[in-house]
Amino acid sequence: MTVLFYALGVLLMxxxxxxxxxxxxxxxxxxxxxxGVRCSQYMVGFGKTxxxxxxxxxEYGLKAIPLGGYVRMLGMFPPKAERHMDAAARSGRLTAMIDEARNESLAEIGPGEQHRAFYRLPTWQKITVMLGGPVMNLVIATVIFAFxxxxxxxxxxxxxARVSTVSECVRPVSSDPAAQAAPCTAADRPSPAATAGLQPGDEFVSIAGQPVTSPADVGALVRxxxxxxxxxxxxxDGRRVEVTLTPIAxxxxQVDGRGRPVLDASGRAVMTTAGFIGTSTERPTQRYDSLADVPAFVWSLTERTGRVVITLPQRLVDVWNAAFGPAERDVEGPMSVVGVGRVAGEVASLDQVEDGRGGQIQVTWVDKAAQLWVMIAGLNIALFVFxxxxxxxxDGGHVAGALWEGLKRGFARVFDRPDPGYVDVARALPLTYAVSLVLIGMSLLLIYADLVKPIRL
Incomplete structure (x- = not known):
């Protein structure tokens, strides 16, 4: 039965x-x-129809590979500008490829249809069309969270960074767990945090004059x-408290630049001698409970997703190190559709979860359905940002091209210069193909990592 529920969760996702x-x-x-743009095809998926x-x-249809979709619009590429004619005659294979794609696009424009070509739209209409897809994903997520x-x-x-626990005394972290948990004695040295009066629930504002924005900052500033x-x-309790403490060696x-333990080849933590104050820290949380909280929650989730996208190169390096080494996957890192499906299957097949006090809580179908809907909403936020x-x-590439076109034309109007014409996005095709290859490589890496070392939520 568990296998059936797992498969059902994957299917629903x-x-x-x-x-x-x-x-x-x-x-x-x-x-x-x-x-007024003529749209000849609306397809979900790629490959064979x-x-x-x-x-x-x-033509509306479904294709074999459900990893995307497209709307085929008339005249995505404008005609070649006169100023590029001579350069094209002296160029080689790349220009021939660009010209071929441009000619195929223009060949679709029939007699009397020139006014229905996408490239002829005003800048604001181009931006509206290209932002329509991502905004739809944002709307989907917002509606789900509104319920x-x-x-x-x-x-x-x-x-x-919030203090979760305060150690009363100092013991080497690598000591025996039983000894580590034993009550402190007069022979034990009090921890700097206990001596300074730090308490669970305190939120670090600054250490040594440096602002604290994450638990990793605490270790970096103390060690x-x-x-x-x-x-x-x-x-x-809403008021600022200043203390002075002296870290003990x-x-x-040992941790990396993001505050995560460095592991050796056997998967054990690498130990080092560094400053220690005797606290464990966690990220503070914000609670959202009403319909009025939905915009703030969606913004928070969008901002966090944006940070992941901005740091994507480093996060992909982390994924590589985890897939081919002893490092662990970051639970806030990127996942492939395989990883998302796997998590959905685990959610659907889960019967109980820990309640944080050593007990178990029964997971109902309502809980599972809610969690799957939240995952779908999160994926739509990711699609919006990405x-x-x-x-x-x-889509952001098309928006950038439209903005550049509008900027050039606005500049020409202000300074009474000739209209520079349409931005020839076809000339960016080599970069487009390069980006596509990078995206394919990224997808393959994430799929492999999700198979050999999946993220456990």
């Missing part, structure tokens, strides 16, 4: 992703048609200051 992609493309299709039907001038948050509430992490008095400012796990990257073939 596949359907949710497919529906999100289909609605994303609707977000492009509707404004394009409204602005499994089913299609023509309605009016548009979910008033019923269940939601919690998200915020910047900062290098063994035996040095350090001013610390914390937030306690102690044996602690598609805003200003690189072709992503």
């Amino acid at each position: 596949v359907l949710g992703i497919g529906a999100s992609i289909a609605l994303h493309e609707i977000g492009h299709l509707v404004p394009a048609k409204a602005f 499994l089913w299609s039907r023509r309605v009016g001038e548009t 979910f948050i008033p019923l269940y509430g939601a919690t998200t992490f915020v910047d900062g 290098t200051r063994a035996d040095q008095p350090v001013p610390v400012e914390v937030l306690r 102690n044996e602690v796990p 598609n805003l990257i200003p690189l072709l073939p992503l």
Whole structure:
């Protein structure tokens, strides 16, 4: 039965992703048609066509590989500008490839259809068409959370570091666990945190004058200051409290630049001697419970997703190190559709979860359905943010081209210069193909990592 539920969870997630992609493309299709652009195809998926039907001038269909979709619009590439003619005659294979793609696009424009070409749209209409897809994903996520948050509430992490526990005395972290947990005695040295009066629930504001934005900052600022008095400012019950503590040199796990333990080839933590104050820290959380909280929650989730996208190169390096080494996967790192499906299967097949006090809580079908809906909403936030990257073939690349075109034309009008014409996005095709190869490589790496070392939520 567990296997059946697992498969059902995967199937439901596949359907949710497919529906999100289909609605994303609707977000492009509707404004394009409204602005008069002829759309010959609306397809969900890539590869071989499994089913299609023509309605009016548009063919609607499903393809074999459900990893995306597209709307085929008339005249995506403008004619070649006169100033590029001579350069093209002296160029080689890349220009021939660009010209071939441009000519294929222009060949679709029939007699009397020039006014229905996408490239002829005003700048604001081009931006509206290309942003329609990502905005649709944002709307989907917002609608889901508008139902979910008033019923269940939601919690998200915020910047900062909160004290979760305070050690009363100092013992090497590598000592025997039983000895580590034993009550402190008069022979034990009090921890700097206990001596300074730090308490669970205190939120670090600054250490040694440096702001604290994450638990990793606490370790980074304390470890290098063994035996040095350090001013610390914390937030306690809404008021700021200043203390001074002196970190003690102690044996602690070595961490990387993001505050995660460094592991050796056997998977054990590498130990080092560094400053120690005797606290464990966690990220503070923000609670959302009402419909009025939905915009703030969606913004928070979008901002966190944006940070992941901005740091994607480093995160992919982390994924590589985890897939081919002893490092662990970051639970806030990127996942492939395989990883998402795997998590969905685990959610659907889960019967009980720990309650944090050593007991178990029964997981109902309502709980599972809610969690799957939240995952779909999170994926739509990811689609929204990722598609805003200003690189072709992503929607953000088309938006960037339209903005550049509008900027050039506005500059020409202000300074009474000739109209510079349309931005020839076809000339960016080599970059488009390069970005596509990078995206394919990224997808293959994430799929492999999700198979050999999946993220456990």
